[in-house]
Amino acid sequence: MKKWGQKAAGLCSAALTFAAVVCVLGRLSVLPPWDAAFTAAGFIMPGGAAEALRTDILEEDEEDDGASHIEPPSGADSRPVSSVPENSSQKSQNSSAANAQQGTVSTTQKADVKEMSIVNAGVQYKNIWVKNSNKNHGIDIPGELKKQPAVKIAKNAGPQVLIYHTHTTEAFAGDTRSRDASKNVVAVGERIAAQLRAAGINTIHDATLHDYPSYNGSYERSKVTVLNNLKKYPSIQVALDIHRDAMGTSGGTRIKPTAVVNGKKAAQVMIIAGCDDDGTLNHPNWEYNLRLAVRIQQSMADQYPGLGRPLNFCNRKYNQNLTKGSLLVEFGTEVNTLDEATYSGELFGKALAAVLNKLT
Template sequence: MRRHRKSTRRRHGIGLPAAVTLCIAASLLLFSRMGGESTAQQALTHLAGNGDFILRAVSLELGLSPDQAAVFVPRTAASALSEDADSPLAESTYIPQTEDNDNPVLDAADKAATITINNETSYAVDVAACLASDAAIHVNGDGPQVLIVHTHGSESYTPDAAFPYTPTENERTTDTRYNVVRVGDELQSILQDNGIETVHIRDIFDSPAYSGSYDRSLAAIEQALDEYPSIQIVIDLHRDSILTDDGQAYKTSCTIDGQEMAQLMFVVGTDDGGLTHPNWQDNLNYVTGLQYQLNRAYPGLMRPVNLRTQRFNQHVRAGSMLIEVGSSGNTMPEALAAIRLFGQTLADDLNNV
């Protein structure tokens, strides 16, 4: 959480560090106009991630001394750049919301205005076109319709009185009573209570080795699809991990009908990273429609859709999705409350209610 400090205007001009900052920026601009645009852009990109440089620039702009300005530079976890990470970090990139708009009420008349997509790819995305596409999926005949899997099944939550356990490092456990597999059990129960036959793979693919988790889960998904060709939707259910600079777990939460619960987020893969994924736009179209329904029914429940360059095994079906259920700062009851709302919405959609 960002803390805002009361600022006061400086009265003695700009200091030497701020002046140096201004000179650097001006030099790069001049160099770019003289034909060194590519090199200048690389330098600017590097500076954009330099917190001290940004701090000086903001100080100059606002007329503050450097110790009066506070700048937050979001950092991307290393594993967010690869599906085959060696250490258990987050799939998602955390983009903080402003304190004035933490849980917006999404009630705009225009459907597209209710959807936010954090696009990390090189593709242009038209939200209105996604919503206008015929991406509906409905129960079709006999047999299982939904497959639930957990590529990182050991991801768990903050222990509480209802779910006490001793996590390993990074809030993880292979005990399926306390990790995201338990959340998958709840989702399966909700769907089946609504007549949606669901297969749940409860295997742990990220322990004892984290690297190669997606390869192992893909093999299990492909085996399930061969056994149950009626499956239309594949859900890879995760728990996000967001840490503050001092290592404290960030809690993504909202309040629906007086009950505090975890927030959810769709992560949509593409072929932008070079892996074959011809149906990524179909996945995005379908997820965008679900996001709209969830936003209308439960304002604040959903974080923005995260569109990524990685594939995340979502090439296996045109109804594939990755869902982050809360973060490591949430408790299991908060995660279960959120997945119940999602499960009911998905069931209603599949049943064309």
């Protein structure tokens, strides 16, 4: 027994040492792909360190400049098209003609799908979890909750919230990329907007296409869209960039993050709050965005336990320097269904409205 205990202690020590190295390398951004993704996925190792270390989750990185290493699937219609109209909830008149015109990209090969709930990772305060990948900034969740966001909502007044999409063609299971606003992240944004409007919060949903025909440079183009809206509607307090995520393993298995809310399956939601960790991002007001993000994370956790993945607090900008109420929000992955994603949009919209109603 003594020898077994010594071996067990040695194994645990080795696992913890390896985990420490992974964390340090992750902060230095020199991890190999599976290690970087393991850290990005937000898994912790309370008792199953060895098992967790074998979980090679790959999470596609969301680049600030739009020059991501992940390009849209091949086979997309390369013909230029006009932007989708604002506040679009239009359905295609003819589905086959719409697919040709809207540039839908269907999934042609069925990959293995692993469905899971990504929760309880990172720093915890009550029912709130935050994944902090910054090197120089910690996260004091209760402290952030006590701070007042720089958002003041005027009910039944001019536009208060802007919803837009840097990667507008991101879609879901079956059609992973589509310019059809009824199939891509625009449909999710419209569900969010509907809940905000129902709460008396005037919302602009700008469905301008930013990632087609060129994916690179998407963030520069969406920056122009945000600035144009801020100029036209100076009353805007909050700007939300709505995306869908993509995750998988090195073996090709795709990850489907889900939660069951009121007996119905929903795609999990991840809020991203950028931090100017070393002062080089020209993002001086990031703390205000974080204050708002933590409140929304709490609202989701209180109303819909399990809906939110841990809040991602990272060294990125994502055009969040344009207002003091800017956030990026990911809804599910490319293997979640459209119904799961739009249901999450509805729930997130309600949780967001509850927060903004207290900031009047």
